[in-house]
Amino acid sequence: MEESITQITEKNTVVRDWSLKTQREKGDSLVEGCVANLPERTTVNFRQNNLEDLVRVWNQWDSDTRGIFTERYGDIAHLITIRVDEQLIQAMVRFWDPAYQCFTFNQEDMTPTIEEYAALLRIDNVQLGKIYVKEPKPMTFKKKLVRLTDMTDAWAEKQIKKKNETICIPWSSLRESVLSHPDILKRVNLFALAIYGLVIFSKVLGHLEVAVFDFFERLKQGVNLVLTILAKTFRSLKRTPFHMFSKTFALLEAYLKKEWPKEVTEQHWISVFQNLRAEDITWRAPWIRPSVLLYKCGGQDWVPLLGLWGGVGYAPLLVQRQFSLRQFIPATGGLAQFEFAFADYDIWRKQRVSSQQISSTNYTAQNPFLEELPSELEIARQEFEREKAKLSRDLSTLQEENYQLKIEVQVERSRTEKVQREAEIMRNDLRDLHLENKKLRNTIKNSGLGKSTAEWKEEISNIKGGMEFWKGKAKKEEEKAARAVIELRRKNAEYEMVTAEFANSQSEHQELKKRVRDLENMLQSHQQQLDNLLKALEEKNDQYDRDMHVYEGTR
Incomplete structure (x- = not known):
């Protein structure tokens, strides 16, 4: 209109x-x-x-x-x-x-x-x-x-x-x-x-x-x-x-x-x-x-x-x-x-005033024009309730984060223990490899391959009559030595590989330890925040109780 x-x-x-x-x-x-x-x-x-x-x-x-x-x-x-x-x-x-x-x-x-x-x-x-x-x-x-x-x-x-x-x-x-x-x-x-x-x-x-x-x-x-x-x-x-x-x-x-x-x-x-x-x-x-x-x-x-x-x-x-x-x-x-x-607004305002005349000490009822505005105590109470609700939400969030952090710490500790067990197995394998390598060297030495050239010449000169026999025997010994050398090289390669894996495991172990320390520090920080929030909530509750006590005392 x-x-x-x-x-x-x-x-x-x-x-x-x-x-x-x-x-x-x-x-x-x-x-x-x-x-x-x-x-x-x-x-x-x-x-x-x-x-x-x-x-x-x-x-x-x-x-x-x-x-x-x-x-x-x-x-x-x-x-x-x-x-x-x-x-x-x-x-x-x-x-x-x-x-x-x-x-x-x-x-x-x-x-x-x-x-x-x-x-x-x-x-x-x-x-x-x-x-x-x-x-x-x-x-x-x-x-x-x-x-x-x-x-x-x-x-x-x-x-x-x-x-x-x-x-x-x-x-x-x-x-x-x-x-x-x-x-x-x-x-x-x-x-x-x-x-x-x-x-x-x-x-x-x-x-x-x-x-x-x-x-x-x-x-x-x-x-x-x-x-x-x-x-x-x-x-x-x-x-x-x-x-x-x-x-x-x-x-x-x-x-x-x-x-x-x-x-x-x-x-x-x-x-x-x-x-x-x-x-x-x-x-x-x-x-x-x-x-x-x-x-x-x-x-x-x-x-x-x-x-x-x-x-x-x-x-x-x-x-x-x-x-x-x-x-x-x-x-x-x-x-x-x-x-x-306008009629609808006038009716609404009269209803508001009527509902507020229950208490003779209600400041808003004594001042009908302020019907849309709560009292200072009501404002403080609402702000306190909002702050309390916020603190409760923050508290719940921190508790959830704290629980998740504890789970993560347990998982990281399990991983660390697993790596430590694997590292111990690798150290045992390395020790066994050293012993086997030592046995191979003794085998080579005991086989006679360690003799000097003069000794070989003297021995050859002493067994000229049986040259063909010794040639066959020497050939067999050379083949055996060659196989031993190949095996030694393979063991050395395995040793180097195990050594590298051990070094990597040591590095991963250090990183996991650092991660565990960081998580523990974070857990401690969240615990401190949680304590502060609980303390703030208690102070808010105390302040609210004091305000309500003062308000009831003035009524």
């Missing part, structure tokens, strides 16, 4: 006369006798989504991809890198006047405007008169998710979660598509969706809510998203204390701060705002382009802003000086009573 605005342009004098007449007839935003007291103390929770993944993706993109993104979605990507000045925001909200939807610094009224937000975000491809209205019968969340990601119905159904009665999807489920989807336009669109869901319209930490998907689908139709973003800002500022899941208020910081000094304390900001004078202010920001001012809509005397979860009134005639116009009395009747929430 969508509606458009038919624009009618009036001269400044006509608008001034109409505003003065309307104010006289209907009065101001506050009824007679009501006093809009600014709070003495404000509580701002600056918990935000972790945007490191988005920053990393943006830095990895080349200039062409960034150009495509900027052409489609303006400068919203710069919001992920803005550092929120907590001191400035903490001081600013003290000066927010919810009855008139403006900051009142001393006697000067200032408020973010549609035109300023449009200039800051530099979104050019929208139709200024086309507004976002919540669709009464939208497409199912699963179908939207499938169409945006190109995933299956089964995948989409598995990713959809329910957090505090809010239907949403974890950012982790979309991260992979943003990083590696084959279609560059899909990557760009999903990255923009992540910025809208985690930065601008964040409701549940680390998740993108279903209403953001509906809003994102409508952007293709050219709706003016600035009005929706401004509604989110005003509705968040409407209550004190308020929470800040996203960096929407970074736009407020840019709106007020710009070139102001850095690292200023909250008290200094408060002093500056309390003593602010008109002559101290450059009313029209130099980056604002001249444009027609939208000052009323339909039957309202101001501009109703519709957001994702409700609407709020906005009176730009309060701050005409921000457009270099002469300030006159603005029409603000009924402005304070206009804010509303």
